[in-house]
Every structure is written in C-alpha cells, then in structure tokens.
Amino acid sequence: MNIGLVCYASVGGSGIVATELGKALAQRGHRVHFISTEMPFRFGEFQAGLAFHQVLTPTYPLFREPQYLLSLANKIVQVSREFNLDIVHAHYAVPHATAAFLSRQVLASSGSAPRVVTTLHGTDITLVGSDPSYSQIVAFSIEQSDRVTAVSESLRASTCEELGVTRDIAVIPNFLDCGVHRRHASPALRRRFGGDDPDVKIVTHVSNFRPVKRVESVLAIFDKIRRTVHARLLLVGDGPELGTAYRIARELGISGLIDFVGAQEEIVPLLSVSNLFLLPSSQESFGLAALEAMACEVPVVASRVGGLPEVIEHGISGFLHAPDDLDAMTESALGLLTDPVLHARVAEVACQRVRTHFCADRVVPMYEKCYSELMG
C-alpha cells in the first residue's frame, strides 16, 4: 500500500510511534510517505520504502498567524496526487485529523481520495482537543475519519466522554521494536553516571518536560530516595519545565547528584544503565517512556492515571500510585532499590510483558488489518 503518515516531528510520543510504525510498514513492503514539518525525531538512517515530504508554512506580512493547517492539507493533497496514496494516517488529532479530512474532500472532488485513519495519542484529546477553542472541530474531524484508533482503552473512553464522540474507536496499543529495545551492558556509560561504586543507584526520568509530566514530583521523590540509598538522578529530555527542574534541584541542594543530558535520540544506552524509572505524570494516555524502560529491564514507579494501568500491573510489572501520593511512590522506589530479589523479579516480568504484548510484530499487523479492511 501507499501510506501517508502525518505526524509531529518534535520529541514526543506520537511522533515516535508514527515514525516506528512507518519504519516497520516499510520493512513489511509498503511505501510510506512521512508528511511533517521536519524529518521526524528517531527517523534514523535512510531505509528503502520511506520518503519524507516537508510541510512548509510560508509567512506573509499580513498574517500574524502561521497557516499550518492549510499548508499541511495542501501537502497531503500534493503527495496523494503524486504518489496515489491509499491511506492517509493522521497521528495526533489536532490539527492532523482536520487536515486529513480537508485533503480527502479536495481529492474526492477531483477523482479518487485516500481513506483517512486517525490515531489519537492523548493530549490531543485530554488537554488540547477538549479545550472549547478546538473541541467542535476536533470532534467533527474524528467522526469524519474512515477509521479511528486510540492508544489505550482509557483514551478511547475519554474521547467519547470529553468530546461526545459516538463512533467506533479501535484500541491499538503503542509498541516498540523489541530487537532494538533491550538492555545492553554498558560498563563505561554506567561509570560515567554512577562512578566506580556499584552500589550507586541510577534513577531515571525521560520526558518532554511539560507541566503534565510533573518534574517537580520526580525531584521530590528522588530527594527522599537519596536520603536512604546512594543514588543519582538522570534526567533525559527538554521542554518548558526544564528551568523549573534546575531551580528545584538548586533549592533542594541536589544539583550535584543530577545529570541533565537533554533530548536524546538513543534512549536504550541510557535506560540500560538505569536501576529505576519515575513517571509521576498527572495524565498519561499510554506512557511510551515507561514501556521503553520496561523493555530495558528497568522497573517503573508511575502514576495510576490514564492508560498506565494498561501498561503496568501494580505490584507485578511495576508500581502505580495516585499522582499526589509521593510518599507511596518513594516507598515503592526504595523497596525496589533495596531489595535485589524484588528488583530482579519486577524487571524480568516487566520485560516479558513488553515482549508478549507490545512488540512491533504483534501490533503493526493490527494497523495493517485496519488499512486492508478500509481498502476492501
């Protein structure tokens, strides 16, 4: 099939999932056309079957506002006419589902139009899409897509409740390339972050440092952990709350125990030296970052919100607590870091859970089936 994948190129789960899906589809013989403002994060090396089409949004002195929706819809029309797209798959509803709908209308008026699939990722519904400034158009665009998928049952339910959407939404979970996402021994990197003392525990958080990730909770939990065990905090990512993280670290007097490494494309080496992963988000429709940690045998302590209970079974493949219950999160974290038997068991079960339920070879065929059904 000829598939157009519309996604955000910036660091973020929806772009990563779209990129991994595109790469997996190309490996399975499809021709995949990424349509985005920049080469997507984690695109990696060139791979046969993949093409990238850049969306440019020219400015004009009259406009104070960038016309991204128009330039994106126009690019989808152009790519579809040139490469006979069978499917346009919009990742993240705002405004990609609307651009896909608009381009399908244009293409239908001049011959055959591709079928539109929209995948909902989370904040496109729970934060942005349900904002009254966007909700009417977002709901309409979701209803008008030929197929809609959500990355968790929780997100499917939120879409119906918060936007009043009544149509079928299939749940297709996020996934990983399980050949790549596995723990590698990296003694040199481990020494770089943990020094020569093998008892130092590396606690890691990876995110785009937006308010929803609650980086202040990460620091508060770590501050309690380091009072009991020798530990260092590895903070991976960049975003608006990074300055807050610097400030809180200074106030707590723990800056010297933290490695801020910024946004990183290669996440596996960093997870492979980690002993614990913290994800105390206020909302998380799936928690791809947690899944990546689990695949690298890093136990996760996270919030019991959104789709996280569909990824982590509390007390079995990780620990979940109310987002405000930092004491319980600290207790679970310390339990894992001080009990090697518990740590090894949770790490093993978490990794097995990923390999059983969330590998590309199990999940990508679900998207292929969805496309084939649409193609009749």
Ligand code: GMT
């Ligand atoms: O909020 C983010 O972390 C970015 C956002 C995105 O769309 O890029 O992530 C959402 O989609 C991810 C991929 O499906 C999910 O794993 C994240 O849980 C979800 N984030 C939230 O719901 C806050």
